[in-house]
Amino acid sequence: MLDSLKQAGKNIGRDLSRTWENISEGWRELLNHSSEALTQFTRHKSEEHDEHDAGDMRPTFPRWSLLAGEIEETDKEIVVRVELPGMEKEDCHITIDGGMLYLRGEKRFERTTQDSTYHVMERAYGAFQRAIPLPRNVDTNDAQASYKNGVLTVSLPKLGGEKGRTIPIS
Structure with missing residues (x-):
């Protein structure tokens, strides 16, 4: 049980990290392509x-x-x-x-x-x-x-x- 909770915590941390990377990439792309507009x-x-x-x-x-x-x-x-x-x-x-x-x-x-x-x-x-x-x-x-x-x-x-x-x- 404890091992499955640790694994779930690692998965959540990895998913949050990927989500943050995607959001950051999206903002960078938006600023890059629209800054002149x-x-x-x-x-x-x-x-x-x-x-x-x-x-x-x-x-x-x-x-x-x-x-x-x-x-x-x-x-x-x-x-x-x-x-x-x-x-x-x-x-x-x-x-x-x-x-x-x-x-x-x-x-x-x-x-x-x-x-x-x-x-x-x-x-x-x-x-x-x-x-x-x-x-x-x-x-x-x-x-x-x-x-x-x-x-x-x-x-x-x-x-x-x-x-x-x-x-x-x-």
């Missing part, structure tokens, strides 16, 4: 003050959220896609400067009724800015942007975008 949202000072009034029933919004994106490179262009759910294209502004694409905008909170209570609030609202490093120099004069289904797509032709070639050695 983690974006701070700021609210206007008047909204922050109003939010803490005793009679106000508005939820407390998160100040950080993920703006997931991707950068794709072809022979001729760099394509940047960023998910901006719940935003209008008029609320997005793009600037390219010094090898960086700067995206700024504002995600507005709109409440349709005042007689409800939020139990979960995981969406961030407010103004944000995100800097995305570009892997190559781009032609800003021919850049194009579109917004469809909550995804902003910016197409940036590469400068000197000719395809690489293999040079034979003589």
